[in-house]
Amino acid sequence: MQIDRIYYPVKTLGYGNRIGIWTIGCLHHCKNCSNPELWEDNPDKEISVDEIIKCVRNVQNADGITITGGDPFLQLEELDALVSELKKIGYEDILVYSGYTIDEIQAMGSVAEHVLDSIAILIDGRYVDELNDDKSFRGSSNQKIHRLNKEMESRYENAEHWQ
Numbered sequence: 001m002q003i004d005r006i007y008y009p010v011k012t013l014g015y016g017n018r019i020g021i022w023t024i025g026c027l028h029h030c031k032n033c034s035n036p037e038l039w040e041d042n043p044d045k046e047i048s049v050d051e052i053i054k055c056v057r058n059v060q061n062a063d064g065i066t067i068t069g070g071d072p073f074l075q076l077e078e079l080d081a082l083v084s085e086l087k088k089i090g091y092e093d094i095l096v097y098s099g100y101t102i103d104e105i106q107a108m109g110s111v112a113e114h115v116l117d118s119i120a121i122l123i124d125g126r127y128v129d130e131l132n133d134d135k136s137f138r139g140s141s142n143q144k145i146h147r148l149n150k151e152m153e154s155r156y157e158n159a160e161h162w163q
Contacts, residue, residue, distance in 0.1 A: 004045055015156065017062060020066045025071065035069065052082060068097040079115055093155065094121075096122055120149035123143055123146070
């Protein structure tokens with residue numbers, strides 16, 4: 001899986017102190033993207049899901065995991081494997097950002113559906129600079145916050161209003 005960076009703690013891309021994982025590759029090329037350096041593939045940054053999990057296991061007391069990029073869904077098979085492994089080691093609060101809409105993701109097939117069934121939150125939609133409303137949780141007002149895990153719903157019930 002092509003990964004640019006893994007950080008802890010990340011305090012702005014979800015609830016609490018999170019592990020942030022930035023994937024490489026994006027076809028959306030949104031105007032004023034916060035991570036345009038992640039658009040192009042970079043085979044030199046290939047890392048196995050097992051290595052990512054080893055990094056994550058070294059972090060104590062993380063409130064959740066955020067996977068962003070680039071667009072994680074461009075590496076769909078690897079994303080599915082990563083999310084599955086994160087669940088196995090006890091992470092329920094997995095949040096994924098994607099420039100694809102939920103409908104576009106669902107149209108990708110059963111592997112994408114499995115990812116959606118395995119994560120707590122999806123923030124979908126391309127970043128639109130003219131719709132940037134300075135909310136820390138999402139980049140622009142067209143992006144939707146999908147609560148996919150009922151057990152995490154209360155944690156994110158007011159997410160649209162986070163500053």
